[in-house]
Amino acid sequence: MSTxxxxxxxxxxxxxxxxxxxxxxxxxxxxxxxxxxEVPARPASVxxxxxxxxxxxxxxxxxxxxxxxxxHQRQAADLAHGGSHVVMATGTASGKSLGYLLPVLTSLxxxxxxxxxxxxxxxxxxxxxxLAADQLxxxxxxxxxxxxxxxxxxxxxxxxxxxxxxxxxLVLTNPDLVHHSLLPLHxxxxxxxxxxRYVVIDECHVYRGVFGSHLAALLRRLRRVCxxxxxxxxxxxxxxxxxxxxxxxxxLVGLPVTAVTxxxxxxxAMTFALWEPGALDEGFGATAPAGTAAxxxxxxxxxxxxxxIGEYPAREVADTSGETPARRSATSEAADLLAELxxxxxxxxxxxxxxxxxxxxxxxxxxxxxxxxRLASAIAAYRGGYxxxxxRELERALRQGDIIGLAATNALELGVDISGxxxxxxxxxxxxxxxxxxxxxxxxxxxxxxxxVFVAADDPLDTxxxxxxxxxxxQPVESTVLDPDNPHVLAPHLAAAAAELPLKEADLEMFGPDxxxxxxxxxxxxxxxxxxxxxxxxxxxxASDHVSLRGSGEVxxxxxxxxxxxxxxxxxxxxxxxxxxxxxxxHQGSTYVVTELDLELGTATAVRGDPGWSxxxxxxxxxxxxxxxxxxxxxxxxxAFGNVRVHHQVTSFLRRLPGGEVIGTHPLTLPxxxxxxxxxxxxxxxxxxxxxxVAEVDVPGAAHAAEHAAIGMMPLVATSDRWDIxxxxxxxxxxxxxxxxxxxxxxxxxxxxxxxxxxxxxxxxSATLEAVRSCRCERGxxxxxxxxKCGNGNEPLDKAGAVxxxxxxxxxxxRHN
Numbered sequence: 061m062s063t064x065x066x067x068x069x070x071x072x073x074x075x076x077x078x079x080x081x082x083x084x085x086x087x088x089x090x091x092x093x094x095x096x097x098e099v100p101a102r103p104a105s106v107x108x109x110x111x112x113x114x115x116x117x118x119x120x121x122x123x124x125x126x127x128x129x130x131x132h133q134r135q136a137a138d139l140a141h142g143g144s145h146v147v148m149a150t151g152t153a154s155g156k157s158l159g160y161l162l163p164v165l166t167s168l169x170x171x172x173x174x175x176x177x178x179x180x181x182x183x184x185x186x187x188x189x190x191l192a193a194d195q196l197x198x199x200x201x202x203x204x205x206x207x208x209x210x211x212x213x214x215x216x217x218x219x220x221x222x223x224x225x226x227x228x229x230l231v232l233t234n235p236d237l238v239h240h241s242l243l244p245l246h247x248x249x250x251x252x253x254x255x256x257r258y259v260v261i262d263e264c265h266v267y268r269g270v271f272g273s274h275l276a277a278l279l280r281r282l283r284r285v286c287x288x289x290x291x292x293x294x295x296x297x298x299x300x301x302x303x304x305x306x307x308x309x310x311x312l313v314g315l316p317v318t319a320v321t322x323x324x325x326x327x328x329a330m331t332f333a334l335w336e337p338g339a340l341d342e343g344f345g346a347t348a349p350a351g352t353a354a355x356x357x358x359x360x361x362x363x364x365x366x367x368x369i370g371e372y373p374a375r376e377v378a379d380t381s382g383e384t385p386a387r388r389s390a391t392s393e394a395a396d397l398l399a400e401l402x403x404x405x406x407x408x409x410x411x412x413x414x415x416x417x418x419x420x421x422x423x424x425x426x427x428x429x430x431x432x433x434r435l436a437s438a439i440a441a442y443r444g445g446y447x448x449x450x451x452r453e454l455e456r457a458l459r460q461g462d463i464i465g466l467a468a469t470n471a472l473e474l475g476v477d478i479s480g481x482x483x484x485x486x487x488x489x490x491x492x493x494x495x496x497x498x499x500x501x502x503x504x505x506x507x508x509x510x511x512x513v514f515v516a517a518d519d520p521l522d523t524x525x526x527x528x529x530x531x532x533x534x535q536p537v538e539s540t541v542l543d544p545d546n547p548h549v550l551a552p553h554l555a556a557a558a559a560e561l562p563l564k565e566a567d568l569e570m571f572g573p574d575x576x577x578x579x580x581x582x583x584x585x586x587x588x589x590x591x592x593x594x595x596x597x598x599x600x601x602x603a604s605d606h607v608s609l610r611g612s613g614e615v616x617x618x619x620x621x622x623x624x625x626x627x628x629x630x631x632x633x634x635x636x637x638x639x640x641x642x643x644x645x646x647h648q649g650s651t652y653v654v655t656e657l658d659l660e661l662g663t664a665t666a667v668r669g670d671p672g673w674s675x676x677x678x679x680x681x682x683x684x685x686x687x688x689x690x691x692x693x694x695x696x697x698x699x700a701f702g703n704v705r706v707h708h709q710v711t712s713f714l715r716r717l718p719g720g721e722v723i724g725t726h727p728l729t730l731p732x733x734x735x736x737x738x739x740x741x742x743x744x745x746x747x748x749x750x751x752x753x754v755a756e757v758d759v760p761g762a763a764h765a766a767e768h769a770a771i772g773m774m775p776l777v778a779t780s781d782r783w784d785i786x787x788x789x790x791x792x793x794x795x796x797x798x799x800x801x802x803x804x805x806x807x808x809x810x811x812x813x814x815x816x817x818x819x820x821x822x823x824x825x826s827a828t829l830e831a832v833r834s835c836r837c838e839r840g841x842x843x844x845x846x847x848x849k850c851g852n853g854n855e856p857l858d859k860a861g862a863v864x865x866x867x868x869x870x871x872x873x874x875r876h877n
Contacts (some may be wrong), residue, residue, distance in 0.1 A: 140163040146297070147305045253286055260298070280557075559602070712726055788802045
């Protein structure tokens with residue numbers, strides 16, 4: 061990572077977002093600007109300083125320039141000080157930190173008068189180490205007399221850990237530390253837990269899906285251990301704007317939580333543009349590899365969940381129809397825009413969806429400016445994988461204006477303090493409207509207007525958004541989805557709770573209505589043992605080691621064969637398709653070839669080197685309908701939500717040259733995997749489809765294309781990423797006896813996404829139909845029905861058949877009857 065050259069502050073000029081946008085959309089890029097929306101300015105709502113704040117805390121805040129409060133800060137601080145659990149859900153850079161620091165620091169200062177010098181403690185939880193480090197810097201800069209704060213995570217030296225446990229007032233950490241260290245070793249933390257007054261959960265909107273369900277169980281375990289030491293802490297949560305923050309926070313904590321949602325901080329107006337890249341031959345940029353027709357393997361057509369997009373770049377597949385040229389990638393387009401903005405001295409952050417995308421975006425922008433080395437060196441990348449000191453230096457350089465252009469993953473979407481930017485570029489849909497506004501909110505210097513530009517990827521949802529701006533600007537942000545009662549998540553947490561303290565009958569109510577049934581099942585499997593005093597952990601290993609908060613299942617280490625260095629890890633299910641023997645694996649810009657995948661040892665051995673081709677796994681899938689929990693009928697169409705078992709097997713992989721040509725297909729002998737999860741599915745009679753214009757021979761391609769498009773549109777109605785979900789379609793399913801399309805949650809037990817889609821089925825399918833129908837290609841492209849993660853090589857696909865199928869289904873929706 062190069063250190064950017066210092067740019068003189070005078071290089072920054074007055075920023076005019078309208079003029080800047082007009083310049084970007086001129087010349088060869090004319091026509092790519094699809095929509096402009098003006099976000100109006102918001103006036104300030106000021107509140108008086110509360111009388112209960114300790115004078116030393118007041119003085120520290122005043123010294124930092126905070127002489128008054130915004131209304132939401134005062135409201136949240138008063139509620140927390142009074143002992144009410146509270147969540148602040150206000151915009152980016154609205155000062156949420158001060159809302160929880162006032163009651164926390166006041167309590168800690170007052171506790172210093174206790175004989176032990178520690179009459180009160182507080183625990184701060186963040187989803188990332190970077191955010192905890194940023195908050196520590198903020199607290200230390202306030203220099204409140206007597207308050208001892210420290211971060212405690214995997215990087216904390218062993219010799220410091222005991223001092224923190226015994227002496228720190230405020231411990232800043234993450235859920236993983238609480239799970240693996242604080243709760244299993246709670247006796248060591250007893251003095252800290254006995255005095256615990258506040259638990260702060262920052263960026264709580266991140267805890268959704270399976271990750272959110274894990275945190276909900278973890279917080280119930282924490283509450284139970286705190287009660288053992290006589291503590292009942294007040295929970296204070298901070299969130300980006302979500303649909304129902306009070307409900308979300310209450311489900312996380314398991315207690316009633318009051319929501320503070322009226323943002324009292326001032327904000328200048330923002331110009332928000334929607335931008336559609338041109339065709340590959342319209343401008344400079346990397347050419348996406350062409351998609352290649354593959355043999356359709358025997359079995360049910362499927363799109364499976366894959367690795368988180370933050371770890372692996374999406375495979376871009378161009379339209380193979382020859383009718384419409386493929387669009388430039390969002391990364392290439394954003395790199396050109398970033399270079400132009402940097403050239404105009406407009407300080408900008410460009411968000412990309414993957415680590416590899418961030419590096420590519422920054423490198424491309426630097427190349428564009430290589431004739432101006434001072435400006436080229438003022439462009440940097442920011443992502444996970446850098447050392448903490450590297451990230452801190454980047455953040456410092458950005459604040460000081462040394463960096464003019466920064467390419468970043470969503471690591472900068474969270475609350476790290478980098479306010480003061482002029483513009484934000486978003487290369488591809490970030491997953492949710494909430495994330496979109498969170499990232500866009502990074503722009504805006506005090507007293508100045510800002511610019512945000514969403515650059516569409518060649519994807520059904522992105523294409524739909526730029527053609528339907530009302531889905532961004534006319535809709536509230538999504539509801540977050542989590543299921544505290546998910547048995548696949550809750551059962552191992554109950555086992556961990558029993559290992560921490562024997563479970564008693566009275567404890568089970570805290571963990572929900574299914575806890576007793578799950579405990580009995582754990583006893584039957586020999587994991588817990590029932591005694592008169594309660595349920596006990598019955599094994600010799602650590603219970604917490606059987607729970608991965610950020611995923612499910614075992615992990616596979618990727619090891620460089622020459623040095624033995626661990627390059628990274630990947631969950632075992634994704635290893636089948638991403639690091640199988642022969643796979644080409646990219647890590648931090650370097651290319652490796654996997655020489656062996658050993659699932660028993662949990663390792664994938666790789667050698668460094670670029671063979672000149674990429675690899676793409678092929679798979680077959682099938683599903684069993686276990687039982688529907690909810691269902692309805694639209695005439696001949698039956699729609700259901702319930703439990704399913706999805707069987708998935710990676711059977712082979714393709715080798716492709718950069719131009720997309722397939723140079724070989726190679727079989728693999730990997731075991732079949734079975735996932736028990738939740739799904740939404742619908743069935744249609746074959747003769748009815750034929751009457752609607754979808755002949756029997758065309759059903760596989762039409763259903764497959766409709767399934768892909770529906771998966772691509774799911775983030776519009778549920779707080780999900782398409783990489784969290786999978787789909788299966790078949791012309792004749794043995795359980796239904798009919799053509800069936802299914803979309804499922806890619807996590808054991810489900811994550812709530814399919815249930816959300818079932819609840820708004822008509823809205824979901826209507827948007828899917830519109831996205832496919834309005835796409836300008838003739839026979840299907842990545843903007844409508846092709847998928848970057850199809851296990852069947854995007855074959856067969858029938859765009860026209862998908863349109864007829866979806867139109868026929870929607871004709872029977874109640875509002876059309």
